[in-house]
Every structure is written in C-alpha cells, then in structure tokens.
Amino acid sequence: FGYEYGLSKEVYRQKVLEWCQELARQGLGALSFPKAQGGQNDLGSFIAAFETIALHDLSLSIKFGVQFGLFGGSILNLGTEFHHKKYLADAGTLELPGCFAMTELGHGSNVRDIETIAEYDSKASEFIIHTPTESARKDYIGNAALHGQMATVFAQLALDGEHYGVHAFLVPIRNKNGDLMPGVRIEDCGEKMGLNGVDNGRIWFNQIRVPRENLLNRFAEVSADGAYSSPIAGASQRFFIMLGTLVGGRISISAGALSAAKSALTITIRYAAKRRQFGAPGEQETLLINYPIHRRRLLPLLANAYAIDFAQKHLVKQYVDRTEENAREIEVLAAGLKAFSSWNATDTIQICREACGGKGYLAENRFAALKADSDVFTTFEGDNYVLLQLVAKGLLTDFKHQFSDMKLLGLVKYIAGQASTAIAELNPVVTRLTDESHLRDADFQLNAFEYREKRLLVTAARRIKNRIDDGMDSYNAFIECQSHLVTLALAHVERIILEQFLKSVDQADSKLSKILKRLCDLFALSRIEKDNGWFLENGYIEGNKAKAIRNQVDQLCTELKDDAIHLVNAFAIPDNLLGAPIALEK
Numbered sequence: 147f148g149y150e151y152g153l154s155k156e157v158y159r160q161k162v163l164e165w166c167q168e169l170a171r172q173g174l175g176a177l178s179f180p181k182a183q184g185g186q187n188d189l190g191s192f193i194a195a196f197e198t199i200a201l202h203d204l205s206l207s208i209k210f211g212v213q214f215g216l217f218g219g220s221i222l223n224l225g226t227e228f229h230h231k232k233y234l235a236d237a238g239t240l241e242l243p244g245c246f247a248m249t250e251l252g253h254g255s256n257v258r259d260i261e262t263i264a265e266y267d268s269k270a271s272e273f274i275i276h277t278p279t280e281s282a283r284k285d286y287i288g289n290a291a292l293h294g295q296m297a298t299v300f301a302q303l304a305l306d307g308e309h310y311g312v313h314a315f316l317v318p319i320r321n322k323n324g325d326l327m328p329g330v331r332i333e334d335c336g337e338k339m340g341l342n343g344v345d346n347g348r349i350w351f352n353q354i355r356v357p358r359e360n361l362l363n364r365f366a367e368v369s370a371d372g373a374y375s376s377p378i379a380g381a382s383q384r385f386f387i388m389l390g391t392l393v394g395g396r397i398s399i400s401a402g403a404l405s406a407a408k409s410a411l412t413i414t415i416r417y418a419a420k421r422r423q424f425g426a427p428g429e430q431e432t433l434l435i436n437y438p439i440h441r442r443r444l445l446p447l448l449a450n451a452y453a454i455d456f457a458q459k460h461l462v463k464q465y466v467d468r469t470e471e472n473a474r475e476i477e478v479l480a481a482g483l484k485a486f487s488s489w490n491a492t493d494t495i496q497i498c499r500e501a502c503g504g505k506g507y508l509a510e511n512r513f514a515a516l517k518a519d520s521d522v523f524t525t526f527e528g529d530n531y532v533l534l535q536l537v538a539k540g541l542l543t544d545f546k547h548q549f550s551d552m553k554l555l556g557l558v559k560y561i562a563g564q565a566s567t568a569i570a571e572l573n574p575v576v577t578r579l580t581d582e583s584h585l586r587d588a589d590f591q592l593n594a595f596e597y598r599e600k601r602l603l604v605t606a607a608r609r610i611k612n613r614i615d616d617g618m619d620s621y622n623a624f625i626e627c628q629s630h631l632v633t634l635a636l637a638h639v640e641r642i643i644l645e646q647f648l649k650s651v652d653q654a655d656s657k658l659s660k661i662l663k664r665l666c667d668l669f670a671l672s673r674i675e676k677d678n679g680w681f682l683e684n685g686y687i688e689g690n691k692a693k694a695i696r697n698q699v700d701q702l703c704t705e706l707k708d709d710a711i712h713l714v715n716a717f718a719i720p721d722n723l724l725g726a727p728i729a730l731e732k
Contacts, residue, residue, distance in 0.1 A: 147203075148723065158205070159292060161343065162203070162205050163293060173185075174192075175237075176234075177189075178219070179235075180230065180234070183235045185234075189394070193465075194462075196401055200406065201724075205344050209288065209344050212245070212288035213237070214237070214238065217246050217296075219392065220298040220314060224298075224391060226364055233296075243293045244295065244297060245319070246287070247297040250285055251348075252282065257300065257389065262301040263276045263278055264303050264361075271357065271370050272355045273355070275315060275317050275356060284299070284348065285335075291333075292324075293345055294320065294347075296316055296319060297317050298314050298315070298317075300312050311381045311384065312388070315356060317351070317356055319349065332348065332349050333347060339522070340519035341519050341522065365387060365388055390473055393465070393476065393477050400483045401462075401487075402523065404454050409512065409516060411447060411451055413513075414501050415444060415448070416714065417505070418433070419434075419710070421434045422434070435711075436707070438704070440501065441703045443501055444497070446699065447498075453666070454486070459646075460642075461483055478537050481534070482533065483642075485537075489530060491523060492520065512726045535632065535635070537634075542603070578690060582701075586667045591670035591674075595637070595640055598686070601684060602630070613626060643669075644666075644669065647665075647666045648666060661706075661709055668702040668706065678695075
C-alpha cells in the first residue's frame with residue numbers, strides 16, 4: 147500500500163479492487179460481522195479500519211465501505227439469520243461483491259418516494275423487481291459498473307396493488323463470470339470529479355424475479371400467500387427504523403473526511419516547518435510557520451481536526467453501545483457531525499493547498515486527489531443541508547416534548563436554565579470582560595455555545611409556531627425557516643464537539659492536557675470569532691470583547707507554533723501512505 151497518482155481509470159479501478167481483496171484476506175472487511183460468519187463482531191474496529199484506510203486512498207475507503215459497510219451491513223442489519231448464514235461470509239471475503247442500490251435518478255435524499263417496484267407474485271412465491279420509469283433507474287451505485295454480483299435494492303413493496311412502502315431486497319445482477327443477469331441493464335457512470343477508483347454505475351431492472359426469501363425481513367415479512375406482517379405498527383416508524391440501522395455509513399464518512407483533513411494538515415505543517423521565504427537583510431530566511439498569517443491560517447484548522455477527532459470517538463462509542471433509548475440521539479449527532487466534518491475537510495484541504503503554494507498544486511503532493519476525492523463527502527450519505535435540517539427537526543421534537551406551550555416567560559426561563567450567563571437581561575459586565583483568564587475559561591466558552599444553541603432553538607420554534615398559528619401548514623412553516631434551522635443545527639453540533647474536547651482535556655495527563663487545553667481554547671475562540679456577527683447581534687458580547695477574542699486567537703496560534711509539528715505527527719500517518727514528497731523531504 148502506497149500513494150499512487152496518474153493512473154488511468156481502468157488501472158486505478160483494478161488496483162483498488164486488488165487492495166480491497168487484500169484487506170478482505172486480512173479479515174478487515176468482516177470485522178463487524180458475527181464470528182459465525184467469519185467476523186469479530188467488532189463494529190468499532192471496523193469504523194477505525196475505514197478511517198485508517200482513508201489516510202491511504204479515499205477511493206479504497208469508499209469501495210471498502212460500499213462492500214462491507216453498506217452491502218454487508220444491509221444484510222447484517224436488515225436481514226435475519228437466514229441471510230446472515232447464506233451471504234455474510236462471502237460478502238466479508240469479497241467472494242460476493244455487492245452494491246447498495248438506494249439512490250435513483252429522480253430521488254436521492256428523498257428515499258421514501260423512490261420509484262423502483264417490488265411486486266409479489268404469490269403463485270410463484272417471488273418478488274418482481276422493476277424499473278417503471280427512467281427516473282427510477284438506480285444511479286451512482288458503487289461497485290455496479292464492473293464488479294458487483296448482487297445488490298441490496300430498495301424498492302416500493304406492492305401486494306395485490308397495495309403499496310407498503312420502501313423495503314430492501316437482495317437481487318443478483320451478475321453471475322460469477324461477471325455476465326449480467328437476464329433483465330438487468332447496467333451503464334458505467336464514467337469519469338467523475340474524483341473517486342475514480344470506484345466503479346459507479348446505473349442499474350435498470352426489467353421484471354427481475356427473486357425468491358420471496360430475498361426480502362431482507364428483519365422489520366417486515368411477506369408470507370407465501372402474500373400476507374404482510376411487521377413487528378412495527380406504523381409504516382412511517384418502520385421506514386425510519388430501517389434507515390436508522392444504516393447510520394454507520396454517515397459515521398464512517400465523517401471519519402473519512404477527518405482522515406483527509408489530517409493528511410492535508412500533516413503535509414502542510416511539515417512543509418511549513420522547513421520551507422523558508424524572505425527575511426531581514428543579511429539574515430536567514432524565515433520559516434513559513436514563523437509568519438503569523440501562515441499559522442493563523444493553519445492552526446485553527448488543526449484545532450478543528452483534534453476537536454472532531456474527540457467528538458468522533460464519542461459518537462463511535464455511543465453507536466457501538468447504542469440502545470433503543472438513545473438511537474435517535476445518535477442518528478441526530480451522526481447527521482450533524484458528518485456535515486461538520488465533511489465541510490471542515492473541504493475548507494482544510496483548500497487552505498492547505500494554498501499554503502503550500504505551487505508545490506501544493508503538484509499531483510505528487512496529494513492535494514489534487516484529496517480535493518477531488520473528498521468533495522463529494524458533503525453530498526453522499528446525505529446532502530449536508532438536508533442532514534442539518536434533520537438535526538434541527540430532532541431538536542425541535544425534543545423541545546416540543548419538554549414544553550406544552552410557547553409562552554414568552556417559559557421561554558425566557560428555559561434559556562436562563564440552560565446557560566448561566568443567559569438571564570432576562572445579559573449581564574453587561576460579562577459581555578465586556580476581555581481578560582485572558584476569562585476568555586480561556588471553559589465555563590465561558592461552553593456557556594457561549596450553549597446560549598447560542600438554546601436561543602436559536604427557542605426562536606426557531608417560535609417562528610414556526612407563529613406561521614402555523616397564522617394558518618400555514620407545518621411543512622411550509624418549517625421550509626420558510628430553513629436558514630435559521632441550519633444555523634441551529636450547526637450550533638448544536640459545535641456545542642457537542644466542544645463538550646467532548648473539554649472532557650478529553652480533563653482526562654489527559656498533566657503534560658498533555660496543557661497543550662490540549664490551548665488547542666481547545668483555539669477551537670472554541672476561533673468558532674466564536676467565526677460567528678461574531680451572531681454574538682454581537684444578540685448582545686452576548688460587545689465590540690471590545692470581540693476584538694479581545696481575535697487577539698486571543700492570534701496569541702494561541704503563537705503559543706502553539708512549536709507544538710504544531712508534534713501535533714500533526716501524533717496523527718501517526720505512515721510515510722508510505724502520506725506519500726507527498728514535500729512532507730517527507732528532510
């Protein structure tokens with residue numbers, strides 16, 4: 147395994163397949179599968195493997211994720227013992243290459259309204275899988291163009307003309323020789339902006355028959371005579387529970403985006419610690435890292451990477467240990483962190499590329515691949531703006547359960563109870579405090595994040611309720627407040643990230659905690675600085691305090707300058723995976 151570039155699409159796809167086969171031989175693909183099917187029943191290690199693979203090659207991480215996380219994971223999480231025994235072992239060894247066929251040309255994020263039909267024929271005890279319209283074709287399906295032999299196909303279940311919503315079916319698409327099955331048509335999506343080591347394809351089904359047992363029936367069953375049954379009463383609840391079992395994909399994408407950001411930061415900060423430019427007459431030229439503006443560009447991004455890392459570890463632990471009681475909370479956090487982490491990777495890679503000048507533009511130094519391959523992370527496994535609205539909806543639902551009315555006094559008390567500095571009128575002394583000990587105080591930072599989130603929540607709920615009271619339906623009332631809701635969701639995610647960072651600082655040994663606290667301060671204050679407009683507009687800080695926060699960010703970047711190289715080396719990315727000459731040359 148080592149960084150390669152300049153490969154043709156055909157060669158690259160074959161290379162990625164061979165890498166994936168090697169990982170399967172080592173048992174990494176089946177890590178989350180039951181031991182009876184060759185796995186280790188270790189979901190946490192599977193996600194860690196995905197994150198590590200992403201340090202090497204993002205195409206490989208995505209093909210790995212499609213095969214073992216999405217295809218294998220759908221069998222594991224949506225199927226029952228019959229499917230586990232029949233398919234999981236072969237999925238884990240890549241003897242059975244598979245696809246996850248959910249997205250359609252006409253429906254991406256809106257899975258509920260996909261058009262592919264699965265109609266049951268009780269006489270033959272078979273489901274008939276069909277693509278009824280051009281917009282119903284399965285689109286952008288990983289592993290479909292070349293290698294997939296079976297697909298988990300999401301389709302509308304129809305019994306005697308009555309529809310029962312979206313269900314998942316195992317559908318063979320190729321035989322062992324790689325020939326298409328009768329009634330299956332596949333096209334190659336062709337060259338993409340990035341991830342060209344993954345063979346994405348389009349799939350059409352023409353009256354494909356599969357046995358009744360190919361319904362993944364953990365949450366619903368169809369008997370031989372066509373009777374429908376489910377342990378979950380409501381169709382809507384059943385749909386969301388089914389999708390909830392697949393939340394691991396979002397967690398993995400968040401981890402992969404973090405790996406891309408770590409790679410970019412390691413390359414850039416190593417380069418900045420040895421590259422010299424300009425200097426006073428007669429003196430040695432100055433290292434890039436010694437320029438205040440250079441470290442001001444990079445070190446807040448380094449703080450972001452550490453912050454996301456701690457939040458990601460928290461999320462993975464919650465996910466591995468999940469219960470019915472906290473499942474929805476985990477889904478909300480997974481959606482929010484995926485959006486935050488993928489956007490952070492996009493920003494980080496671009497800034498790092500610029501910080502490496504012309505060297506950063508060379509393909510050998512990886513930024514071209516990192517940019518191209520990670521860009522779609524903001525879109526797949528859920529468009530970020532859609533995911534953030536899901537987060538906001540979850541917060542509003544919790545809020546609604548806590549309060550039966552929206553009276554102003556109740557709202558003010560709610561805000562005051564959530565943040566110690568949030569009272570009927572904000573303390574003017576606190577809004578003006580500018581000393582270092584106050585700004586670097588964990589309570590001040592966390593209170594600021596909490597106040598912002600809770601105020602945004604209350605005002606969002608009030609805006610939506612006012613529209614409903616005026617006669618607007620709830621859907622359009624929600625849509626009219628989209629920008630507000632996205633801001634709320636990001637505030638929620640940032641608050642959780644800060645909480646986990648502070649916990650990690652407290653748990654570290656004394657020597658390490660000092661450096662981590664500086665990084666945490668940099669994360670918190672740079673995020674407040676980034677949202678200065680909101681804090682000023684809402685009277686939480688005054689102008690002189692905003693200026694003091696900016697000065698503290700500058701000061702923290704200076705204090706962390708000499709630690710930066712050690713902090714990126716702590717990511718422990720092997721040199722052969724990092725690959726970039728500018729990061730490796732002495």
